[in-house]
Amino acid sequence: MCGVARPLDAIGDWWSLLIIRDAFNGLRRFGEFQKNLGLAKNILSARLRNLVAHGIMDIEPASDGSPYQEYVLTEKGRGLFPLLVALRQWGEDFFFEPDEKHVLLVDRKVGMPVRKLELRSQDGRVLGPEDTVVTWPPETGDLEA
Amino acid sequence: MCGVARPLDAIGDWWSLLIIRDAFNGLRRFGEFQKNLGLAKNILSARLRNLVAHGIMDIEPASDGSPYQEYVLTEKGRGLFPLLVALRQWGEDFFFEPDEKHVLLVDRKVGMPVRKLELRSQDGRVLGPEDTVVTWPPETGDLEA
DNA sequence: CTGCTGTGGTTGCATATTGAAACCACGAAA
DNA sequence: TTTCGTGGTTTCAATATGCAACCACAGCAG
Numbered sequence: 235m236c237g238v239a240r241p242l243d244a245i246g247d248w249w250s251l252l253i254i255r256d257a258f259n260g261l262r263r264f265g266e267f268q269k270n271l272g273l274a275k276n277i278l279s280a281r282l283r284n285l286v287a288h289g290i291m292d293i294e295p296a297s298d299g300s301p302y303q304e305y306v307l308t309e310k311g312r313g314l315f316p317l318l319v320a321l322r323q324w325g326e327d328f329f330f331e332p333d334e335k336h337v338l339l340v341d342r343k344v345g346m347p348v349r350k351l352e353l354r355s356q357d358g359r360v361l362g363p364e365d366t367v368v369t370w371p372p373e374t375g376d377l378e379a
Numbered sequence: 380m381c382g383v384a385r386p387l388d389a390i391g392d393w394w395s396l397l398i399i400r401d402a403f404n405g406l407r408r409f410g411e412f413q414k415n416l417g418l419a420k421n422i423l424s425a426r427l428r429n430l431v432a433h434g435i436m437d438i439e440p441a442s443d444g445s446p447y448q449e450y451v452l453t454e455k456g457r458g459l460f461p462l463l464v465a466l467r468q469w470g471e472d473f474f475f476e477p478d479e480k481h482v483l484l485v486d487r488k489v490g491m492p493v494r495k496l497e498l499r500s501q502d503g504r505v506l507g508p509e510d511t512v513v514t515w516p517p518e519t520g521d522l523e524a
Numbered sequence: 525c526t527g528c529t530g531t532g533g534t535t536g537c538a539t540a541t542t543g544a545a546a547c548c549a550c551g552a553a554a
Numbered sequence: 555t556t557t558c559g560t561g562g563t564t565t566c567a568a569t570a571t572g573c574a575a576c577c578a579c580a581g582c583a584g
Contacts, residue, residue: 237482238400241470244405274543285409310473315508317465317494325386328455337382337513341500351461355486363403363460368482375410377429419572
């Protein structure tokens with residue numbers, strides 16, 4: 235239960251992941267987020283406040299010297315990159331018709347689409363859901379169990 | 380915009396990912412989900428209906444021969460495994476104190492924790508957010524552009 | 525047979541959240 | 555000075571969630 239529910243408390247609403255997605259794309263200002271997402275300002279304000287409270291975003295002075303503030307991802311926020319990629323790739327696989335155009339995530343350096351995320355074992359095998367189990371770590375004294 | 384928002388329409392509420400998490404853990408019956416998650420039955424019913432409508436889950440006759448039905452993940456639903464893993468690993472990294480016990484995702488075969496998800500380029504380099512960009516695929520006739 | 529329990533919902537209504545739109549305060553530019 | 559841009563806050567209607575009661579059916583026990 236605790237493995238997933240805590241993180242969901244921080245980002246488990248519709249708008250927060252979109253805000254985070256936009257932050258990864260370089261948006262920083264309240265008005266930028268609001269314009270790009272088209273959500274109500276009071277909801278955006280509440281969401282940004284929640285993301286700041288959870289340490290996913292910080293508020294910094296505006297980078298252009300103006301008296302405004304900007305919202306930037308923290309390390310914790312940037313840690314959501316794999317999740318956003320997973321969401322994007324799931325969408326690519328299952329939400330578009332084969333011929334339907336949609337944005338792609340590409341490697342800047344060579345302009346090629348990136349690989350699909352794969353879960354791997356410590357020794358490099360690709361793992362599916364049936365290959366894994368959620369379990370409690372052994373007690374410290376049980377290292378030989 | 381379209382890369383992430385469509386999938387979020389299907390699973391971007393607090394309960395759906397928890398339901399899907401439980402489905403990955405083998406729960407199948409309405410009552411099992413309801414008991415394990417403790418959510419209101421009308422909300423569970425609505426969520427399951429939404430997941431079925433989006434093709435993420437199917438309803439099958441109960442596997443024990445009883446006259447009941449079970450909810451099982453479809454291929455599309457199972458495609459959410461990386462996302463759930465990403466969420467879990469983000470939680471492990473940022474939501475627990477260093478000494479705090481929490482469940483782990485382990486490789487059944489050898490009992491070892493799995494690797495962290497990493498995004499990689501086609502040629503195998505590990506990629507961070509700054510190494511990637513979301514872009515539209517070239518037009519079919521622009522293959523040399 | 526009746527009554528009870530278990531299952532999978534549905535319904536009615538209170539509470540919480542979201543969303544639209546108006547309003548506000550401040551700074552900068554014309 | 556006025557206007558515009560920015561980043562909110564406030565008010566209230568609409569929508570979603572949650573609680574608890576209710577319902578229908580199947581199966582089992584007495």
